[in-house]
Amino acid sequence: MTTTSGADVGIRSATRVLRALRAIGASPSGLTAAELSAELDLGQATTYRLLATLQDADYIGRQPGEHRYILGRAVDELGRAVQSQLVVTPPMRAALRAVHDDAEAPAYLTVFRGDDIAVAHIEDSLAHPQITQLHVGFSEASHLTAFGKLMLASKDDAQLARYLERHGLRSLTHDSVTDASTLRDQLDEVRAQQLAVELEEYLPKLACIAAPVCGASGRLIGAVSVSVQAKDFNARAYALERAVRRGAWRVSAGIG
Amino acid sequence: MTTTSGADVGIRSATRVLRALRAIGASPSGLTAAELSAELDLGQATTYRLLATLQDADYIGRQPGEHRYILGRAVDELGRAVQSQLVVTPPMRAALRAVHDDAEAPAYLTVFRGDDIAVAHIEDSLAHPQITQLHVGFSEASHLTAFGKLMLASKDDAQLARYLERHGLRSLTHDSVTDASTLRDQLDEVRAQQLAVELEEYLPKLACIAAPVCGASGRLIGAVSVSVQAKDFNARAYALERAVRRGAWRVSAGIG
DNA sequence: CGGGCGATTCGCACCAGGTGAGAATCACGG
DNA sequence: CCGTGATTCTCACCTGGTGCGAATCGCCCG
Numbered sequence: 415m416t417t418t419s420g421a422d423v424g425i426r427s428a429t430r431v432l433r434a435l436r437a438i439g440a441s442p443s444g445l446t447a448a449e450l451s452a453e454l455d456l457g458q459a460t461t462y463r464l465l466a467t468l469q470d471a472d473y474i475g476r477q478p479g480e481h482r483y484i485l486g487r488a489v490d491e492l493g494r495a496v497q498s499q500l501v502v503t504p505p506m507r508a509a510l511r512a513v514h515d516d517a518e519a520p521a522y523l524t525v526f527r528g529d530d531i532a533v534a535h536i537e538d539s540l541a542h543p544q545i546t547q548l549h550v551g552f553s554e555a556s557h558l559t560a561f562g563k564l565m566l567a568s569k570d571d572a573q574l575a576r577y578l579e580r581h582g583l584r585s586l587t588h589d590s591v592t593d594a595s596t597l598r599d600q601l602d603e604v605r606a607q608q609l610a611v612e613l614e615e616y617l618p619k620l621a622c623i624a625a626p627v628c629g630a631s632g633r634l635i636g637a638v639s640v641s642v643q644a645k646d647f648n649a650r651a652y653a654l655e656r657a658v659r660r661g662a663w664r665v666s667a668g669i670g
Numbered sequence: 671m672t673t674t675s676g677a678d679v680g681i682r683s684a685t686r687v688l689r690a691l692r693a694i695g696a697s698p699s700g701l702t703a704a705e706l707s708a709e710l711d712l713g714q715a716t717t718y719r720l721l722a723t724l725q726d727a728d729y730i731g732r733q734p735g736e737h738r739y740i741l742g743r744a745v746d747e748l749g750r751a752v753q754s755q756l757v758v759t760p761p762m763r764a765a766l767r768a769v770h771d772d773a774e775a776p777a778y779l780t781v782f783r784g785d786d787i788a789v790a791h792i793e794d795s796l797a798h799p800q801i802t803q804l805h806v807g808f809s810e811a812s813h814l815t816a817f818g819k820l821m822l823a824s825k826d827d828a829q830l831a832r833y834l835e836r837h838g839l840r841s842l843t844h845d846s847v848t849d850a851s852t853l854r855d856q857l858d859e860v861r862a863q864q865l866a867v868e869l870e871e872y873l874p875k876l877a878c879i880a881a882p883v884c885g886a887s888g889r890l891i892g893a894v895s896v897s898v899q900a901k902d903f904n905a906r907a908y909a910l911e912r913a914v915r916r917g918a919w920r921v922s923a924g925i926g
Numbered sequence: 927c928g929g930g931c932g933a934t935t936c937g938c939a940c941c942a943g944g945t946g947a948g949a950a951t952c953a954c955g956g
Numbered sequence: 957c958c959g960t961g962a963t964t965c966t967c968a969c970c971t972g973g974t975g976c977g978a979a980t981c982g983c984c985c986g
Binding site: 464476493494527530 | 680681683684685686687688691692695696698699700719720722723724726727728729731732733734735740741742743744745746747748749750751752753754755757782783784786788807808887889891
């Protein structure tokens with residue numbers, strides 16, 4: 415066991431492939447064979463063989479006459495596949511649309527996956543456009559979003575500690591929680607209310623409110639939320655809460 | 671050498687990783703360990719190790735209490751990285767906007783990568799919305815799109831033959847070219863005009879016209895195109911041609 | 927036209943590390 | 957409390973991935 419820092423678990427060759435893809439994707443202009451070879455600490459012959467394999471499977475490619483490898487169509491297809499796995503049925507869409515109409519605000523459906531959160535669907539309109547920083551796909555900074563707090567609230571102390579250890583508490587605005595014990599208090603309140611609220615923690619001037627979606631087994635699987643201007647939040651809070659709770663209920667029911 | 675259909679080239683373990691990701695992505699609800707094991711023809715111990723490795727790198731994950739593995743956040747990030755490698759500079763965006771305004775039609779910037787074509791940017795508007803079937807990312811059926819014909823026209827006979835052998839000539843509409851010799855004639859015309867046109871070959875009732883974008887070396891690297899209703903095409907053709915040629919020129923100039 | 931320098935491929939022997947089989951253990955649901 | 961399926965463990969085998977060095981290739985530059 416030469417695990418110096420406990421990070422290199424698993425099949426080496428597999429890890430290499432993944433690291434290679436990451437490395438190539440990390441640079442907007444791609445990587446040359448030599449650069450990748452240095453990055454992965456591999457002999458050049460091996461590097462070329464690996465590149466040939468990836469290229470053969472269409473995961474990478476390069477422009478003719480260019481020596482840099484860039485991500486190819488297979489990666490694009492995979493990226494699309496991720497989104498196809500964020501299943502959104504027409505009833506769910508309808509429920510979310512109703513939330514948008516009731517709340518007069520952009521509405522989001524998120525699903526939880528272990529420590530990660532993916533935005534599965536967004537219902538917005540010209541009058542109530544979505545937050546630009548949010549997109550369909552995985553979301554960051556769980557501790558600063560309303561649906562993130564909902565997910566964290568479903569964890570017990572040990573799981574939360576593990577999460578914090580792995581992710582830390584990044585700060586995005588002046589009001590972001592960055593203190594673990596404050597967060598724990600917030601999560602207790604979330605558990606008590608079965609509702610999460612976030613005020614200018616994720617983006618300045620923005621507030622978000624989220625209600626839990628549960629699967630047939632009663633387990634928490636996601637959230638329905640809306641975002642509004644922070645200054646309007648207090649005046650609208652009551653109506654927003656009714657809307658997201660109703661929406662979350664309808665989505666939950668549509669699953670079982 | 672050129673094993674046309676021999677599939678087993680390269681590093682086995684790498685191919686396995688890629689096949690595993692593909693397989694998991696191919697099913698909207700993901701795969702169980704047993705299913706993947708069957709799919710890859712691997713022993714179960716090995717399968718679990720591979721899954722653990724992929725999970726460790728966040729390429730896959732699964733909902734708590736669920737036995738199916740699904741694609742994870744790292745894949746989402748890769749998918750986003752692909753798009754970040756489709757570099758679009760502000761001048762290019764501006765040039766494309768001008769094409770949209772001149773032509774009064776949605777305008778597309780595509781880049782060529784070997785046999786593949788990626789849509790790098792779309793400029794549309796409420797009055798002139800984009801074709802819904804087209805999205806930023808890789809595009810299919812090159813032989814049926816205007817920009818695709820442009821790419822194919824840059825190939826010589828041998829390269830074209832190789833392309834046809836690998837991709838075939840899928841038919842999408844009643845007017846799709848499906849005959850290689852007809853396609854060859856079309857491509858000759860494209861070469862002569864340095865312009866490609868497509869009438870209801872890709873989508874019914876839709877026409878598309880594309881002009882070539884060249885890099886500093888003079889090599890063809892992409893295309894600027896617009897799409898309009900097929901019935902309007904003849905009346906508007908002259909203006910559209912001027913617009914895309916001008917746009918392609920501006921983009922080409924903005925690169926060198 | 928010829929040298930020269932990267933980029934890329936080839937050949938080969940070594941052995942790390944991935945593999946399969948089977949058994950043990952765990953996790954549930956009945 | 958048992959049975960079934962999921963998951964992990966153990967271990968010896970041997971494939972297949974690896975590095976090194978050299979051979980080619982391709983292209984720029986003088």
